[in-house]
Amino acid sequence: MRGLVQRVIRAEVKSREASNSEWFVAGAIGPGLCVFVGVTHDDTAAQADKLANKIWGLRIFDDSKSVMNLSLSDVRKTGGRAAVLVVSQFTLYGDTRKGRRPSWADAARPDHAEPMIDCVVEQLRSLGATVATGVFRTEMNVDLINDGPVTLMIEG
Numbered sequence: 051m052r053g054l055v056q057r058v059i060r061a062e063v064k065s066r067e068a069s070n071s072e073w074f075v076a077g078a079i080g081p082g083l084c085v086f087v088g089v090t091h092d093d094t095a096a097q098a099d100k101l102a103n104k105i106w107g108l109r110i111f112d113d114s115k116s117v118m119n120l121s122l123s124d125v126r127k128t129g130g131r132a133a134v135l136v137v138s139q140f141t142l143y144g145d146t147r148k149g150r151r152p153s154w155a156d157a158a159r160p161d162h163a164e165p166m167i168d169c170v171v172e173q174l175r176s177l178g179a180t181v182a183t184g185v186f187r188t189e190m191n192v193d194l195i196n197d198g199p200v201t202l203m204i205e206g
Contacts, residue, residue, distance in 0.1 A: 077182030082133030088142025098169035101206025
């Protein structure tokens, strides 16, 4: 399981069911983290929990001395909002080693990926995060302002 984590000033995901459908805001946050989550075939709920715990504990927010020393957990303890926008992203398992067209063979099928994404979301909520999400199996547009910029790839 992979997470592409971006510290953001704000982030929003819009979804629509089909190309002729109207867009709607599925999830939005202010300051926090936007996390694109990719799932592969053999990922488990334990790995989803591990990924969520890593996200919760990443020390990538500035302290009073402008040093990246605080995690979502720390931000919440000081009265801040520990906000996370989670967006499923099968393309994180795209393989570009051969040719110019990515292979999606390592990306989990939706029937396996969706429950794993749900596990990440539920674990983050149980830790105390305010979590917004995209809508699985829809077309999505993500609009965000990366803060820093700070972007990390993590594995659970």
